[in-house]
Amino acid sequence: MKRTIKAPAKINLALEVLHKRNDGYHEVKMVMTQVDLADRIDMEHRNDTLIRVEMSEGFLPVDQRNLVYQAASLLQERYNVHQGASIYVHKNIPVAAGLAGGSSDAAATLKGLNEVWRLGLSSEELAALGSEIGSDVAFCVHGGTAIASGRGEIIEPIASPPPSWVILAKPPIGVSTREVYRRLSASSASDGSRTERMARAISEQNYHAMCDRLYNSLEDVTMAMHPEVRRIKERMIASGADAALMSGSGPTVFGLVKKESRVPRVYNALRGFCEQVYAVRLISKEKT
Template identity: 50%
Template sequence: MIFETAPAKINLTLDTLYKREDGYHEVEMIMTTVDLNDRLTLEKRTDKKIVLKVENRYVPNDHRNLAYKAAKLMIDKYDIKTGVTITLDKKIPIAAGLAGGSSDAAATFRGMNRLYDLNLSLETLSEHAAEIGSDISFCIFKDTALCTGRGEKLEHLPKPPACWVILAKPDISVSTQEVYQSLDLSVPHATIQTATCKQAIIDGDYTAMINALGNRLETVTIEMHPIIQTLKETMLKAGADNAMMSGSGPTVFGLASKERQAKSVVNALKGCCKEVYMVRMLG
C-alpha cells in the first residue's frame, strides 16, 4: 500500500501569448503549490482492473478521471500485469482553478512508480504526464516553476517567500475550455509581469512578488462571474497584500505576510463565500 499527497496549485502569473496550430494557447506562467491537499492510497490488485474509489459524487470514478488515465498509461506503458485500487480523499475544490484533478493524476504517477518499483525519475514521469494533461507535469514535482508551452515545459524556481494564502472558492464552476474560447488576444490588456515575478522569487523579495501578480484570464472569467471581482475587493479591503484569480477560476487567492492579516481576510469572506481556506505557501 502506497500513500501520496496531491497539493493544490495557484498561479502567481498567467499569460497567454498566442493560439497554437494544435488548438492550445501558448502560455507563460509561474505556478506554486499550497498546503491544501487531496490524499491518495494505492494498492495492488490481483486482476488487471483499475478501481477508483472516491466519495465525492461530482468526481468521476472511471476513464474520465485524470488519476484513472494516469494509472492506465503506466499499466500499458510498463506492461504491468496486475491492476490497482486508488482511494481518493478529496479536499481540493472541484473545477476551481487549483489543479486538483491534475495533482491527483501526478500523485497517481508517483504512486504507481513506487508501488511497482519502476524507479523512474520525476523527469520521466513528467514526460508521461504531458501525454494526458497540461498542468500534470508541473504537479509531478510539487514545487514552484515557470511553465511554458501548453504548461508542460518547466523551469524550476526556488521556494517563494513564506506567506499565508487565503483561498475563496465561490459556489460556481468554470470551464477552462470556455474561458480560453472567450479570450480575445487582440484586446489590449495590462502587461503580465512574469519575468519580474520570477526574479522576485529568486531574490526572495515578497513585496516585489506580490506586486507582480497577474492573470490574463481574469477579466474574461470576471465578465462571466462578477462574484470573482467582489471576492478580490473583499480580500484587499480586509488587508490582503494582494489578491488574484487562480488559473481560469473561479477561486480567488489572497496573500498575507502576517497571520493576523490572513485571519482578518478569512473573517471578511465568511458572509459571501462558503468555501474559504487559510493555508501556507509550499512551493
C-alpha cells in the same frame, strides 16, 4: 505494496497567454507554486489487472473520465504492467476551482504507482507521461515552484517564494476553461515579460514586488462572465490581504497575507461570501 501520496493544490502567481498555437492549444508562460491544501491518494497493488478508483466525493466519476483513472491506465499500458491497483482519493481541494486538484491527483497517482509497481521511472519520465493527460500534470509531478511554458508542460524549477499565508475562496460556481480561452481576445496576448518579472521577485525573495507583480491574462474574461469573482477579489483586498488574484481560469481567488494576525480577519470576511474558504501556507521546497 501500499502507498499514500499527498496531492497539493497549486496557484498561479503569474499566468500569461502568449498566442494560440497551430494545434489549437494556447501558448502560455506561468509561475506556478503549491500550497498546503492537499488531497490524499491511497494506493494498493492488485494481483489482477483491474484499475479501481473510489472518490470521497460521490458525485465525481471513477471511470475513464477521471484523471486518476487515466493516469493509472496510461502508466499500466505504456509500461506493460501486469498488475492492477485499488486507488482511493480523499478530496480536500475544491473541484473545478482553478487549483489543479484533478491534475495533482493524477500526478500523485503516477508517482505512487511508480513505487507500488516498482517501475523505477524518473520524475522527468513521469512528467512527460503526465503531460499527455493534462497541461498541469507535469508541474504537479515536479511540485514546488516553477516557470511553466508551452501548453504548461515545459517545467523550469525555481526557488520557493517568500513565506506567506494564502487565503483561498471559491464561489459556488463552475467555470469552463474552454469557454474562457474561447473568449480571450487576441489583443490581450502577452509577451512573457510579466512571468519573468515575477520569477525575478521570487529569486530576490522580495515579497512586496511579488505582490505587485501578480498577473493573470484570464482574470478579466472570467470576471466578465462571473462578476462574483471580482467581488471576492475586492473583498479580499478591502479586508487586509496584501494582494489578490484569480488562480488559473477560476473561479477561486487567492489572497497573500504576510502578517499572521491579519489572517483571521481576511478569512472571516470571505466566509460571508462563500462557504469554501481556506487559510493555508505556501509550500517551501528548495530548488534541486
